[in-house]
Amino acid sequence: MTPARSFTRNASRFRYYPGDISLAIATGVAVLAILTMLAVLLIEIAWGSRGALSWEFLTTEPSKGGLAGGIWPAIYGTVLLVLVMTIAALPVGVATAIYLHEYARPDTWLQRLIRSAVINLAGVPSIVFGLFGVGFFIETVGRSIDSVAYGGALFYGKPAIIWASLTLALLTLPVVIVATEEALKAIPVEHREGSLALGATKWQTIARVVLPQAMPGILTGAILAISRGAGEVAPILFTGAAYYLPFLPAHPTDQFMHLGYHVFVLATQSPDVNAALPNLYATALVLLALTFILNISAIVIRARYRGRLRG
Amino acid sequence: MIQSAETVTPSRRRSARRSRIIEWLIEKTILATATVAIISILLIFVFIGRQALPVLSSESVRQTANLREFFTPNGTTPQGEPGYIWQPVSEKPKYSFIPLMIGTLKATIVAMLVAVPLALLAALYTTEYAPRRLREYIKPLIELLAATPSVVLGFFALVVMASWMQQAFGFEMRLNAIVAGCALGLAIIPVIYTVAEDTLTSVPRTLREASLALGATRAQTLLRVILPAALPGVFAGIVLGFGRAIGETMIVLMAAGNAAIVSWSLSDSIRTMSATIAAELAEVVYGSPHYHTLFAIGALLFIITFVINSIGAWIIGRLNARMRGTVQ
Amino acid sequence: MTRITQTILLLAIVLMIVLKGCAQRAPQSSSGPSGQAGNTITIKGSDTMVQLGQRWAEEYKKVAPNIVLQVTGGGSGTGIAALLNGTTDIAQSSRPMKEQEQAEFKAKTGREVVEIKVALDGLGVYVNQANPLKEISIPQLREIFTGKITDWREVGATPGKIILYSRENNSGTYEYFKEHVLEKGDFAPNAQTLQGTSAVINAVSKDERGIGYGGIAYAKNVKVLAIKKDAASPAISPDLTHVEDGTYPLSRFLYWYLPQEPTGELKKLVDWVTSQAGQAVVKDVGYFPISKNAVAAHR
Numbered sequence: 001m002t003p004a005r006s007f008t009r010n011a012s013r014f015r016y017y018p019g020d021i022s023l024a025i026a027t028g029v030a031v032l033a034i035l036t037m038l039a040v041l042l043i044e045i046a047w048g049s050r051g052a053l054s055w056e057f058l059t060t061e062p063s064k065g066g067l068a069g070g071i072w073p074a075i076y077g078t079v080l081l082v083l084v085m086t087i088a089a090l091p092v093g094v095a096t097a098i099y100l101h102e103y104a105r106p107d108t109w110l111q112r113l114i115r116s117a118v119i120n121l122a123g124v125p126s127i128v129f130g131l132f133g134v135g136f137f138i139e140t141v142g143r144s145i146d147s148v149a150y151g152g153a154l155f156y157g158k159p160a161i162i163w164a165s166l167t168l169a170l171l172t173l174p175v176v177i178v179a180t181e182e183a184l185k186a187i188p189v190e191h192r193e194g195s196l197a198l199g200a201t202k203w204q205t206i207a208r209v210v211l212p213q214a215m216p217g218i219l220t221g222a223i224l225a226i227s228r229g230a231g232e233v234a235p236i237l238f239t240g241a242a243y244y245l246p247f248l249p250a251h252p253t254d255q256f257m258h259l260g261y262h263v264f265v266l267a268t269q270s271p272d273v274n275a276a277l278p279n280l281y282a283t284a285l286v287l288l289a290l291t292f293i294l295n296i297s298a299i300v301i302r303a304r305y306r307g308r309l310r311g
Numbered sequence: 312m313i314q315s316a317e318t319v320t321p322s323r324r325r326s327a328r329r330s331r332i333i334e335w336l337i338e339k340t341i342l343a344t345a346t347v348a349i350i351s352i353l354l355i356f357v358f359i360g361r362q363a364l365p366v367l368s369s370e371s372v373r374q375t376a377n378l379r380e381f382f383t384p385n386g387t388t389p390q391g392e393p394g395y396i397w398q399p400v401s402e403k404p405k406y407s408f409i410p411l412m413i414g415t416l417k418a419t420i421v422a423m424l425v426a427v428p429l430a431l432l433a434a435l436y437t438t439e440y441a442p443r444r445l446r447e448y449i450k451p452l453i454e455l456l457a458a459t460p461s462v463v464l465g466f467f468a469l470v471v472m473a474s475w476m477q478q479a480f481g482f483e484m485r486l487n488a489i490v491a492g493c494a495l496g497l498a499i500i501p502v503i504y505t506v507a508e509d510t511l512t513s514v515p516r517t518l519r520e521a522s523l524a525l526g527a528t529r530a531q532t533l534l535r536v537i538l539p540a541a542l543p544g545v546f547a548g549i550v551l552g553f554g555r556a557i558g559e560t561m562i563v564l565m566a567a568g569n570a571a572i573v574s575w576s577l578s579d580s581i582r583t584m585s586a587t588i589a590a591e592l593a594e595v596v597y598g599s600p601h602y603h604t605l606f607a608i609g610a611l612l613f614i615i616t617f618v619i620n621s622i623g624a625w626i627i628g629r630l631n632a633r634m635r636g637t638v639q
Numbered sequence: 640m641t642r643i644t645q646t647i648l649l650l651a652i653v654l655m656i657v658l659k660g661c662a663q664r665a666p667q668s669s670s671g672p673s674g675q676a677g678n679t680i681t682i683k684g685s686d687t688m689v690q691l692g693q694r695w696a697e698e699y700k701k702v703a704p705n706i707v708l709q710v711t712g713g714g715s716g717t718g719i720a721a722l723l724n725g726t727t728d729i730a731q732s733s734r735p736m737k738e739q740e741q742a743e744f745k746a747k748t749g750r751e752v753v754e755i756k757v758a759l760d761g762l763g764v765y766v767n768q769a770n771p772l773k774e775i776s777i778p779q780l781r782e783i784f785t786g787k788i789t790d791w792r793e794v795g796a797t798p799g800k801i802i803l804y805s806r807e808n809n810s811g812t813y814e815y816f817k818e819h820v821l822e823k824g825d826f827a828p829n830a831q832t833l834q835g836t837s838a839v840i841n842a843v844s845k846d847e848r849g850i851g852y853g854g855i856a857y858a859k860n861v862k863v864l865a866i867k868k869d870a871a872s873p874a875i876s877p878d879l880t881h882v883e884d885g886t887y888p889l890s891r892f893l894y895w896y897l898p899q900e901p902t903g904e905l906k907k908l909v910d911w912v913t914s915q916a917g918q919a920v921v922k923d924v925g926y927f928p929i930s931k932n933a934v935a936a937h938r
Contacts, residue, residue, distance in 0.1 A: 019530035024440050030432030031441075031449060034500055038456050041467055063697060083653065092347050099345035103338055117349040123551075123620045124355060124613065125558020127585045131609040134592065136358040158726040170351050177348070201330060203337045231460025234560040234585070238592055242711045244693050246700065247679075255709070260462040260561075267466045268565060269686050269712055269835030274859070277470070284463045295458035299451050389786025389827050398825045400716070400808035401817075410828065474845065483800055485846055486831060568831040569807070580831045590834070594716030594809030596723050596743065 045288065048281030057282060062244065071283050076248050077161075077241075077256035078230055078290070084165035085172065085229045090222055092169075093176025100177075101184040102206055122174035126234040133167035133239040155253055162252035164240035171235055172225035179224060183217020184210065186306075216305035220298045227294040231287065233260040243269075259287040359613060362606035369603075376600040381408040381607070397571035397582065399591065399601050406604050408611070410571035414488070414581030418563055421492020421577060422499060422556040427549060429496075430503035434545075438511040439533060450508065457501035465565035468494035473566060480578075486568035488581045494562045499552040506551060510544025511537065543630035550623030554616045560585040584608050679707045680908060684718020684731035685811050686835045687854040688893050691758065691924045692731055695912060698920050702911060706904055712835070715811025722896055723747060728905065730896040733760065733811030733854070734818075744898075753897040757912055759927035760854050761877035762815060762889040765840060765861040767847045772796045774874035776867040777888060780820050783850065786827025791848065803830035804839045804851035812836060815891055816852050856925025882927050893926065 056070055063069035096114065104111040142157035149155075156162075187210055195205040211218075233241070241261040249256040266280045267273070273280075365372040366381075379385075385407045386396035395409035437449050473490045476482060482489070514537050522532040538545070568580025569590065588605050595602040682692050689712035696708035718730035719740055736744075736752060744752045764780065766772055775794065782788040783801055792798040805826055806813040817823060833839050836853030843849040844860040855863070855877050865874035868888045881887040901909050911917050918928035 017528040017530065020528050023435075023530040023533065027432040027436035027440060030429045031436045031453075034429055034433055034456065034504075035449070035452055037497060038452065038459075041459070041464075044467065044471055045463070079653070092344050095341045095344035096348055099341045103341060114345055114348055117352045119624075120617060120620065121348060121352050123554050123558075123616050124352075125560070125585060125616060127558065127560040127588050128355070128359065128609050128613050131359055131362075131588065131592070131606060132355045135362045135606065136354060139597070140358070154725050158724075173348060173351070201334050203334050227458055231458075231462070233460070233462045234589055237589055242709065243689070244696070244710045246696065246707050246709065255711075260460050263462050263466050264561065264565065265712070267469055268833065268838050269689070273837050273841040280466070280470075284466055287460060288463055291458045291460060292455060295455060296451070299454065386825070394828070396825065396828060398808070400814065401825055402823045405825070483848070484802060484829075484831065485842065564834075569833070570829050570831045572829045580829065582832070590807050590832075591809060593713045594720050596720045596740075 042288070045281050045285050049278060049285045052278035052282035053285065057279075058286070061246070062279075068279075071257075071259065071262060071279075071286065073245060073248055074257040074259045074262045074283065075286065077245075078259045078287075080249060081161060081165055081168065081236070081256060081258065082226050082229050084161065085168040086222060086226055088166055088169035089173050089176055089225060090218075093173050093221070093225075094180050094218060096173075097177050097180035097184060098206060101181055102202070102210070118174050118177050121170070122178075124171075126171065126232055129167050129171050129235040130237055130239060132170075133163055133235060137163040137166055138239065158253075159238060159240040159242075159255055160253040161240050161249050161256045164236045164256070167235045167239050168229045168232065171232060172229050175225040175228060176218075176221045179221025180214065180218050183214035183221070186217065187213050216301050220302045220305070223294050223298040223301070227291045227298070230294070231260055231291050233258070233264055236261060259283060259290070263287060355613070359606055359610050363603060363610040365603040366600075366607045372600045372603050374600075375404050376406050376604045376607070380406050381604075395573050397587070399604070404601065406600075407571075408584075408608065410573045411582055411584045411587055411608065413573055413575075414563075414567070414571070415557060415583040415585070417488040417575075417577055417581050418492050418495055418567060418583055419553065419556045421488055422495035423549075423553060425493055425496030426500045426503055426552055426556075430500045430548075430552075431507055431545065433500075434504050434507035434511055435533060435538075437508055439529070439537075453501055453504050456497065457505070459498070461498055461559060461561040462565075464494045464498055465562040468562060468566035482578045484568055484570075484578065484580045486566055487579055488567065488577045491563045491567035491581065492577070494566055495556050495559055498559060498562060499555050502555055503548040503552040506548030507541070507545045510541040510548070513544075514540045540634065543627045543634060546630060547623065547627050550619065550627075554619050554623075557619070558585060558612060558616055560589050564589050584612050588612075678705055678904065679709055680729065680905060681727045682708060682710045682729045682731060683713060683721045683727040684729075685715040685733040685893070686712040686806075687715075687733040687760065687810075687812050687856075688731040688758075690856070691893070691921065691926065694920050694924055695917060698916070699908065699911060702916070703904075703907065706908070708908075714807060714809030715814065716809035719896065722752070722898060725898075728897070732894045732896060733891065734814045735892070735894060736896060748898065750899055753900055755895045755897065755909060755913070756892045756929055757895050758893040758918075758921045759882055759929060760856070760891055760893050761882040761887055761927070762812065762852055762891060763855045763858055763863045763877050764866065764889075765843045765849075765851045765853065765858065765863060767843055767845075767849055768860065768862050769847045770796055770862060772862075772864060774865040774867060776870050776872070777820055778869055780866075781822065781824065784816070784826055784830065785821055785824045786829065799848045802846055802849045803827060804842050804846075804849055805830040805832050806836070806839065806853070807832045807834060812853055819889065819891075820852075854926070879927055883930065892929075 058070060058075065059072045060070035061073055062071060096118070100111060100114060138157060138159065142160070142163065145156040146154060191209055191213070192205055195209045196202070200208070236258060240255050241258045242255040243257070243262070243265045245255060245257055263280060263284050266276050266283065366376050367373075367378070384393040384395055386394060386398075386405050388394040388396075395407035396405040397407050397410050398405045433453065437446050441449060468490055469486070472494060473485050476490055476493075477485045518536055518540055519532055522536040523529070527536070563581070563583045564586040567583065567586065569582045569586060570580035571582040572579050588609055591601070592605055595605060682696075689710060692708075692710040696710050699706065699708060715732040715734050718727065718732055719736060721727035722730040723740070723744055736754070741752055744750075764775060770791075772794065779788070779794055783794070784803060784805070788794065789801055790798060791801055803826075817826070831842070833842060836857045839851040839853045840857050840859065840861050843851045863877060865876040866888050867874045875881050875887045877887050877889070882890045895909070895912070897905070897909075913929065921928050
């Protein structure tokens with residue numbers, strides 16, 4: 001028992017300063033306000049979607065201009081989009097983090113350049129990613145592929161799920177990199193040193209000692225990236241999202257329906273906003289449920305993993 | 312490798328060399344992949360710049376879309392005074408950036424006014440006043456707010472918040488900077504909160520205990536000792552939130568009214584730079600002055616966020632340096 | 640290694656769901672360049688017409704189940720831009736193509752664009768149901784939407800600031816209103832721009848001081864004003880007879896633009912749309928069918 005600690009214990013038990021009380025109240029009120037707004041958002045959306053949410057809603061196509069029917073193609077499109085995005089972003093992100101943490105000598109110009117590139121990539125507005133998707137992927141890469149492989153017919157040079165996925169992969173790359181680096185940092189350097197001392201090469205150490213331990217952290221990063229990618233609409237506005245498609249995307253050049261885009265179009269352009277409200281709320285609820293479940297599982301994995309490593 | 316050349320047989324030497332080559336290959340592949348980040352940011356620079364460049368370089372484009380058009384008065388208001396007009400589809404297209412920039416600024420200001428106090432106070436509560444078990448619940452819940460897609464927040468603002476606010480405050484325009492700004496604030500609260508909370512928890516306990524031991528109240532300790540010590544991190548969070556607010560698209564596209572008004576009133580509708588791009592890019596013909604102007608707006612947006620992040624990083628560096636002198 | 644096995648299992652499950660979806664739906668989806676070679680027809684453009692396009696798509700599926708119609712909105716300008724960029728088979732437009740756009744098309748492709756009138760629409764002017772106004776003249780509309788008249792008092796309604804609701808500038812409805820009502824003048828800067836006609840109507844229905852415009856098919860919970868060509872003319876309301884015989888001042892054609900004379904599947908679609916069956920859908924959605932009288936009456 002150091003004198004300071006017993007002093008503070010006694011102080012907080014006997015004397016309540018008005019400044020203390022008001023600050024405590026102010027901060028508590030702030031937390032309450034934030035959580036209340038979140039609760040209101042969830043309750044309002046859940047309440048508004050009663051009546052529209054059903055198994056048919058989740059498994060059938062929209063009809064009557066989105067006023068009836070379901071959102072299955074939108075769910076499918078969102079999942080497919082996010083899947084391709086992850087396949088593109090995960091290897092690159094993990095490799096970048098491995099390079100930054102395992103291979104690069106600290107404070108070389110290359111390492112600093114990559115780090116600042118990652119930070120800037122994280123700060124780019126989502127609509128600018130959309131512009132990039134149009135200007136680079138569609139107009140430049142797409143049209144080049146067309147002129148080389150299809151003699152100029154417009155095949156890849158227009159909005160398509162492959163371009164939307166790649167655009168989103170760029171957007172979520174920093175998330176994967178940061179999460180993976182955190183995971184790598186958490187592994188004690190002794191594990192690496194031990195492995196190297198036993199004769200393993202650097203890559204063997206990474207592949208068989210470091211990476212398996214970092215898996216939960218990498219998984220967390222992937223899940224957070226998926227959650228972010230599923231919710232972003234601005235980058236896919238012109239790179240492939242569509243409102244009414246009578247088929248499911250099956251080819252990289254297909255367009256796709258998307259939960260977030262569906263909410264946007266229904267809310268602003270549907271033929272009868274009031275009649276569309278239940279479906280609108282229900283679609284928003286499904287999208288929220290998707291991102292929330294993803295985030296919660298990431299948090300749970302992160303918590304359990306931190307406990308494991310510490311223990 | 313702990314081997315000496317004399318005791319190693321030729322086959323082992325060969326396989327050692329082979330595995331060294333593989334090692335080298337793997338390292339270089341990883342290095343190459345790691346440069347994707349740099350290449351991407353450069354490509355973004357280049358491609359948006361290339362599509363925006365004609366407003367500076369091409370004679371035909373500059374006839375209607377040029378710097379003077381963007382930043383100086385380019386038309387007359389209905390009241391007959393010279394003004395800044397954004398009306399790209401017209402007999403004489405008008406491309407003034409000023410109403411768009413003012414709109415972006417207004418939304419961002421409202422968002423920061425809403426988010427910064429709430430996020431900071433909430434971070435203080437979570438780190439200082441909350442009992443341990445409550446903390447385990449509050450932090451993930453606020454991070455759940457971060458998981459809310461901005462399109463859902465925009466939808467919520469459009470359908471629910473706008474009506475509430477109009478009933479409560481009697482706004483003339485139902486969709487305006489305040490409605491969009493509040494929803495935007497909600498979106499960036501978790502950004503500021505997470506960083507602030509992280510920083511506050513990493514302030515050494517010794518600082519807190521010393522302050523209390525010297526007779527300061529809890530409030531004084533928090534406000535005069537711990538918060539200043541956490542300032543670099545907290546400021547980083549605020550800068551992050553600011554950058555996010557400036558670039559956010561869906562919320563302002565749905566809930567801000569999209570009217571390119573030049574006024575400082577927060578209860579007027581606004582048209583932000585990001586929403587303009589989102590609303591108009593689909594209709595432009597590839598290569599037209601309108602197309603290049605939209606890319607110019609995108610380039611401007613990109614440059615602004617880049618500059619803000621850089622200035623923020625520099626200020627944080629200075630704050631950190633100052634801190635390092637006083638704290639272990 | 641259990642964690643890795645778990646992850647692989649999860650991915651396998653997700654993959655199976657995705658593949659099941661693939662196999663379930665039309666295997667001959669849109670792989671391949673769009674157009675007559677494949678069996679997908681891309682229709683892009685007017686938000687005014689997007690609901691019509693979707694209903695046509697739904698009905699046409701019953702007539703020709705192996706043809707897939709892919710409909711997206713975005714505004715008439717978007718459709719025309721797509722036509723010029725070559726990314727659509729049909730551009731839906733609620734305004735005629737401008738001469739400049741037609742010239743650009745000709746310059747790019749060497750052909751004239753093909754224009755087909757597919758429906759008739761009346762442009763309604765909407766006010767809140769609490770607004771006492773019943774009719775308005777076009778010159779008054781012009782002054783209101785260019786911002787010269789700012790108070791309801793000046794047109795004889797309850798005093799209050801006029802709140803303008805307009806469309807985004809990629810909308811054919813926007814263009815039509817600009818050309819025919821504003822006489823090519825600029826909208827007032829404080830006109831809020833919304834993404835679709837229904838958004839305009841929704842906003843006006845909630846705003847007692849609001850005024851907006853849009854296709855008649857979407858009118859719900861708002862009051863539609865009768866229009867006078869000028870102060871001395873009689874006020875005409877937008878119903879079928881007035882729109883068809885051309886007496887309603889703000890009536891317009893809705894168009895389909897094609898990059899060339901349609902053949903094969905495309906021609907069958909166009910024929911169906913302009914036939915009784917297709918025009919029945921037009922009426923169902925709330926627009927007015929094309930008839931010889933209508934075409935004659937509108938110049």
